Amino acid sequence: MSGIVVVFDFDKTIVDCDSDNWVIDELGATDLFNQLLPTMPWNSLMDRMMMELHALGVTIEKIEEVLKRIPIHPRVVPAIKAAHALGCDLRVVSDANMFFIETILKHLGIKECFSEINTNPGYVNEEGRLRILPYHDFNKAPHGCSLCPPNMCKGLIIERIQDSVCPEGSKRIIYLGDGSGDYCPSLRLKERDFMMPRKNFPVWDLICKDPSLVKAEIHEWSDGEELERVLIHLINKISKEEASQFISADCKLQTLCVSAHEALPQALRVQQ
Secondary structure (H helix, E strand, O other): OOOEEEEEOOOOOOOOOOHHHHHHHHOOOHHHHHHHHHHOOHHHHHHHHHHHHHHOOOOHHHHHHHHOOOOOOOOHHHHHHHHHHOOOEEEEEEEEEHHHHHHHHHHHOOHHHEEEEEEEOEEEOOOOOEEEOOOOOOOOOOOOOOOOOOOOOHHHHHHHHHHHHOOOOOOEEEEEEOOHHHHHHHHHOOOOOEEEEEOOOHHHHHHHHOHHHOOOEEOOEOOHHHHHHHHHHHHHHHHHHHHHHHHHHHHHHHHHHHHHHHHOOOOOOOOO
16 A cells, blocks of 8 residues: 555644644733734744743743644544555645644654654744744745745645655555645646545635646545545545556466467477
């Protein structure tokens, strides 16, 4: 089953809310966040909010405690574990940040299921303050994609994954997401891939405007239960197709070997 790469968004896909909003709301900083929101990009604002919270005495341990109780549908973790057990290469592509994602995945016991996490850098500096930086440094080198926020183009990340794991189109991608930032990568998927948009969320609305723009096969989902059912169904579907192709190729090889054997000249007996 190593021929399948499953790419998960994080917020409202793995967890059932936006992790940035969850932390800000749970730590009582919503009013300040809303006040500053019109003045700077979201990613820069999150870094600023971590500075403000640090100044108020909010510790890293308190942020971790908030992250560990983030809501998640009970079927999402089993779905991830099942996909990993079936041999799929699981990856995260998210506009959250590394500190939030790693803290939550470790707490859920599924961090080791993922081979790669692509997200905004997030780390604790020497002062004990959480820093959140952009994935793309938009001040030095803008990514140039009009569909995506300035700090991250998920489409470029998907193209890098495709180049690294699918050089000859041998691997197939299943992409799961909900937000408008997941639309750009959906347009980069190939015909043999699968797009799993969360129904009635921004990426679903964008795809519905013109589904023909998405080359991949589209399978929607609404909650964790449907996510699990659809994902495992697609993995099994790809598995059966790959097995069928392998058997067909093996039969052709056997036929070729038999034909070649029959075509060989008979050995000449040497009389003694």
